[in-house]
Amino acid sequence: xxxxxxxxxxxxxxxxxxxxxxxxxxxxxxxxxxxxxxxxxxxxxxxxxxxxxxxxxxxxxxxxxxxxxxxxxxxxxxxxxxxxxxxxxxxxxxxxxxxxxxxxxxxxxxxxxxxxxxxxxxxxxxxxxxxxxxxxxxxxxxxxxxxxxxxxxxxxxxxxxxxxxxxxxxxxxxxxxxxxxxxxxxxxxxxxxxxxxxxxxxxxxxxxxxxxxxxxxxxxxxxxxxxxxxxxxxxxxxxxxxxxxxxxxxxxxxxxxxxxxxxxxxxxxxxxxxxxxxxxxxxxxxxxxxxxxxxxxxxxxxxxxxxxxxxxxxxxxxxxxxxxxxxxxxx
Numbered sequence: 450x451x452x453x454x455x456x457x458x459x460x461x462x463x464x465x466x467x468x469x470x471x472x473x474x475x476x477x478x479x480x481x482x483x484x485x486x487x488x489x490x491x492x493x494x495x496x497x498x499x500x501x502x503x504x505x506x507x508x509x510x511x512x513x514x515x516x517x518x519x520x521x522x523x524x525x526x527x528x529x530x531x532x533x534x535x536x537x538x539x540x541x542x543x544x545x546x547x548x549x550x551x552x553x554x555x556x557x558x559x560x561x562x563x564x565x566x567x568x569x570x571x572x573x574x575x576x577x578x579x580x581x582x583x584x585x586x587x588x589x590x591x592x593x594x595x596x597x598x599x600x601x602x603x604x605x606x607x608x609x610x611x612x613x614x615x616x617x618x619x620x621x622x623x624x625x626x627x628x629x630x631x632x633x634x635x636x637x638x639x640x641x642x643x644x645x646x647x648x649x650x651x652x653x654x655x656x657x658x659x660x661x662x663x664x665x666x667x668x669x670x671x672x673x674x675x676x677x678x679x680x681x682x683x684x685x686x687x688x689x690x691x692x693x694x695x696x697x698x699x700x701x702x703x704x705x706x707x708x709x710x711x712x713x714x715x716x717x718x719x720x721x722x723x724x725x726x727x728x729x730x731x732x733x734x735x736x737x738x739x740x741x742x743x744x745x746x747x748x749x750x751x752x753x754x755x756x757x758x759x760x761x762x763x764x765x766x767x768x769x770x771x772x773x774x775x776x777x778x779x780x
Contacts (some may be wrong), residue, residue: 507557509580510568517572517580522609524580525550526601531581532624533753535590535597538760541753542604544769547779548622548751551612553579555619613770613777615645620777625746626753628654629728631700632773633748638702638716638727645774646749648699653758654744662725664740671722671738675708678721682709688733692718702728702748716747750774 505521519527528549529535529542557569572579577589587594613620621643623635628651635646654660666674668688675682675691684691692713695706703715715727722729726744733739746752751773759769767779 505554505557507553507570508568510571512571512573512575516568517574517582519580521550522605523583524553525605525608526598527580527582527586528553529601529604530586530597531577531579533757535600536593537757539600539604540764540766540769541757541760542600543608543766544751544756544760545624545753546604546608547611547613547766547770548624548774550608551614551620551622552624554612555621558619608766612780613645613774614780615777620645620774622774622777623747623750624753624773625748625750627657627660627745628748628752628755629700629702629726629743630655632750632752632755633698633700633702635749637698637704638747638749645777647775649773649775651752651755651758651773653762654752654755656758657754659725659745660743662742662745664722664724664742666722666738666740668733668736668738674721674723678717679708679711679713682711684709688738692731700728700748701743702726 507517507519507521507524509517509519509524511517525546529546532549533542533545535542553570560567560569570579574580574582574585577585581589583598586598590597613622621635623646630650630652632649632651634648635641635643671688671691672684675684682691691709693707696704698704703718705715706713706718708718708721719725719727719729722740724740725742726746726748728744728748729740729742731738731740751769756769756773759772760766764772770777770779
């Protein structure tokens with residue numbers, strides 16, 4: 450069984466490399482219809498790798514100010530439900546569960562270390578941001594509730610207590626919806642050097658719904674957005690000079706640029722224009738800026754749609770996590 454899975458995963462890597470070679474063509478063809486990476490280091494799993502007792506409590510501040518006290522097991526289920534469809538592949542759900550449990554356990558650990566008795570972090574249950582409570586799941590899923598809740602319970606049971614660590618410390622295991630074909634290093638997006646948040650090929654994302662998006666803005670709206678984000682920007686009468694000196698990462702994400710002479714990051718520009726990611730290009734046409742955007746999210750860590758693609762092609766959750774968080778240890 451293990452040999453069969455290994456062969457399937459090797460086959461998946463070959464597919465990844467082939468798709469990576471075709472990325473420019475795939476993107477071009479999709480846009481018309483309008484929408485050399487190293488192998489991952491093996492994640493090491495502790496001998497206990499199966500379900501263990503999990504009795505901790507997360508203190509979460511909801512958008513209305515209420516402090517929710519949520520047991521770890523329920524948070525994992527509600528966290529997965531807030532992030533990805535429960536109908537996804539079981540291995541993708543497990544990977545998501547481990548990643549989010551690790552990420553928020555790290556925040557909890559940091560908060561408790563400071564002696565804080567307030568919330569460990571915030572959420573918005575009404576908008577299903579970070580955590581979706583059981584009653585909300587029942588209301589949202591309707592007749593599918595029992596089936597999907599059972600899938601979450603099975604997922605949580607199989608990964609209970611498991612976290613990603615490096616040198617005994619919990620990872621900052623970030624994740625997002627869709628990559629542009631490759632993830633980015635954390636240093637290129639936020640600054641700070643994390644050895645396990647480095648570029649990883651994720652070419653299966655080009656098949657995800659929402660991989661390509663477009664947004665049109667008038668020149669006046671673009672100018673207003675830039676001045677709101679960069680009040681000291683000097684924007685002349687010629688729009689082509691408003692955004693200059695664009696520097697990109699290997700994936701195509703804008704690392705930095707100049708907005709009216711002011712230094713800007715890709716994330717700042719993305720937020721200013723309300724785009725899905727910082728991997729975007731633009732053209733001017735009939736007094737408007739037309740932005741074409743690849744991916745959805747910050748592009749650091751695990752691509753959720755990439756994980757789903759890997760799971761569909763036979764990868765285990767351990768292999769998925771090893772791919773997107775190289776050098777990590779599953780404990």
